[in-house]
Amino acid sequence: MPPTYLLRYICWRKVRVFMRSISPPRINRFSQFVRFFRVSRLLLWTIWVIYRERQRVVRARERGNYQVQPNVEVLIEVLTAFRHTAIKLGVLMIKLGQFLSSRADLLPERALTVLSTLQDEVPPEPFEHVVSVIESEFGRPVEEIFSSLERKCTAAASLGQVHKAVLASTGETVAVKVQRPNIDSLVIMDLSTLKFVIWVINRLVDTSDFIDLMGVYNEFRRTTYEEIDFVREASNAKRFKEMFQDDPTIYIPTIHEEYVTRRVLVLEWIDGIKINDYATIDAQGINRLEVAKRTVKAYFRQFFEEGFFHADPHPGNIFIKKYSHEDGPVIAFVDFGMTGTLTKNMKRSMKDLFLGFVMRDSHTIVTGLSRLGFIGEDANMAAIERGMGLMMEQYYGMTLGEVRDLDIPEVAQDIENLLYGQPFQIPAQFAFTGRAIGTLVGVSTGLAPDFNFIEVATPYARKFLGLDAAGVGQTIQDLGGQLLDTGRVLMSLPRSIDRLISRIETGQLEVRLANLPGGKRTRRRRRGQQNHVQLANGNGGHGSTAWVIMFAVAVAGGVFLLSTAHLVIPGWFCLGVAGVTVLAMLFKH
Known part of the structure; x- marks a missing residue:
């Protein structure tokens, strides 16, 4: 090694050691107090307005006045403020916004749309932070690890961001996922603040009839700590790769285990088309209906056969490989930080739901929902059964495109009355699953309006219900x-x-x-x-x-x-x- 290069390398090492000792800067007490105040104020205001509007409508309907509706303008105002503040604060606030965006039982449709684009508005961290984290995690210059590392991130989320790079050792193109700065401290602060706000709210009002706040807190805590542990995410990715290793229509990227730490994750780069990039899909001559079928089939397998599923299927996490299999499109999944599991009790209750749906029996469906914790103790079961029967009558056997083209405001109003006027709640363990299913349905509808969920689900449901040869x-x-x-x-x-x-x-x-x-x-x-x-x-x-x-x-x-x-x-x-x-x-x- 030339003396000049050796001297420069020694100097670089000393500088890097010094930088690691001072970065990232810790959050001082004043900043902690300011963040605590802003988060507390935001959560108290948001939850109080949602609770107030809901109670006003519920009380009116108890008196027989079904004309009263929530004040949508007030809800939009508070949720718009929530979105702006969440983008500035990041981390847990963005995840809370994503959770609220799936709660049709808490918010009217117009209010939900305010939070629908929250994930796409997350600003990335500076490139210097990315370099600092990579070098501190692996203890060597970034140039020794990657021959190239793009400054502009390809995706930014609430807890981390992804950059495209090329491995110096093999020349392979990879995706480098890096955590945001001070993520551990911010998560601890926000979780503590959220728990404090829930404690205050539970002392002032009773919200148990429409949301289990402590259950939601525990679910947030679990999923957040899982997401910031990239070692666990790597393990999830390997499990999914084993799950689909014999399925040529589904592709899971390979993890580079020598480049996995708690804060950095390096995995195979997927050269593909976003599943909602319909123009490019059509230009490539890809069968959109087949894309929808294969994507949904992959999820049915996860739900019904494995009991372990990818819980964040937004369009940025599902791609169609450009160089797909000759038999049709190959669907690639990325980002395995959020996963879900179905327990035996959940599977048993889900069987009731399926049997009720197949038999068009609203009573069985409502019973299954009640066992899963979706319906509160004080619910008007007869009214909910009538609402379920109405939905079954209107939608059973329809394709997603037919449902989308329907113009039945009276039915929509009845459904909203069913959800908003009854103690219908989403249990904590389903807090993000409902959002995942809703996103999957939306993507499938956009891909192929003629797509029929029932047709695709039938073989998986038969096996799930034990109606195949193996389970008879x-x-x-x-x-x-x-x-x-x-x-x-x-x-x-x-x-x-x-x-x-x-x-x-x-x-x-x-x-x-x-x-x-x-x-x-x-x-x-x-x-x-x-x-x-x-x-x-x-x-x-x-x-x-x-x-x-x-x-x-x-x-x-x-x-x-x-x-x-x-x-x-x-x-x-x-x-x-x-x-x-x-x-x-x-x-x-």
Whole structure:
């Protein structure tokens, strides 16, 4: 090594060591206080206005006045201020804005659009910061790692940004993801502030009927700490690569493990077209419908088969490779910081949702949503079922394009009343999943208006529900258990009805009436001969009535299951119970 170069290298090392000792500058106490004040004020104002408008509408609708609507102009004003401040403060505020942009149960559509472009407005950090982080993480000059590193970032997010580079060792083009400065300190500060604001709000008002604030906080905390750990993101990427290694239609970039730290992540560069760049897709002669199918199929596999999914599918994270497979477009996913997992209980409830959707049974759908935590305890279940039935009637079997072209303001108003007027909430574990699904639906609609989700979902749903060859044994076992439970209930029904009728006739039944005029609750007891209910004449009359009711219920259930739900085994089981009931009545007489 020439002496001049060696001397210059030693000087550079001393300078870099000094720079690492002083950068990035720590946030002083005054700056911390100012940020705490701005974040607290912003969150308190935003949550209070949303809560106030919601309560005003809910109270009006409780009085039967369905003409009252939230003050959209006030909501737009507060959300516009939130967006501007969030862009300046960055980090957690941007993630909160993204969360709010998916909450159709909290905000009207016009207000939601204010936050829809928040992700695209995040300003990048200076290039000097990028160089400083890379050199401090790997302990050597950036020129030794990359033969070229573009100054302009290709993508900027709330927690980091991406630059295109070329590895000096192999000449391979790569994507370099670098964290923003002071990210750990800012995350800790913002999370502490958010927790304080939630504590204050919970002391002042009860928001549990429309949002679980502490649950949302815990979900924010979990996902944020996962996103700022690039080692974990690299592990997620490798898991997805293994997941799709035998699928030529899906591509996951390779991670360069020798260049992975908690603050820097180097992975294969994807030379592709953004999934929402429709003009370029058409110019390349790519089949947009096939792109939509393959993208959605990949997500159905993640949801139904793996139970582990990419939770941030916005257009900047999904590409169509330019040099795709000869059999059609190859879809490439990037950015694996946000992922989701489906637990066994969640899968069980989701099965109820699918069965309800296939059977067009709004009651089963609402039950599944309630088990998943989407519906509060004080909800008007009958009203929600009617709303679900209305949506099923209007939208079942339609393509996304047909839904988009519909002009049914009355139905839209009914749906908004359903969401806004009931304790319908998004559980914390679904805080970002709903946004992901909404984004995926939007992208698919833009790609191919004729795309039909039901057609693509059917094979995955069959496997998920255990209706394929591999799962038929478990399905029969589960069905057998359900039939036994149903049989026990049906066989015990006459005895239960006997007891009920006996209590009515002897005056032992107590009836409680709630929400009477004046807000008072009264209690009325039927005693002796007062308000006496005579259901049958002669001894044992009410027992015969019970068996008749038993017979009628069994026949009605069997006819419904066979003719409407097309469930053969449960239907014939109910008819069999009806036959046994008739025999029991004959033997009794």
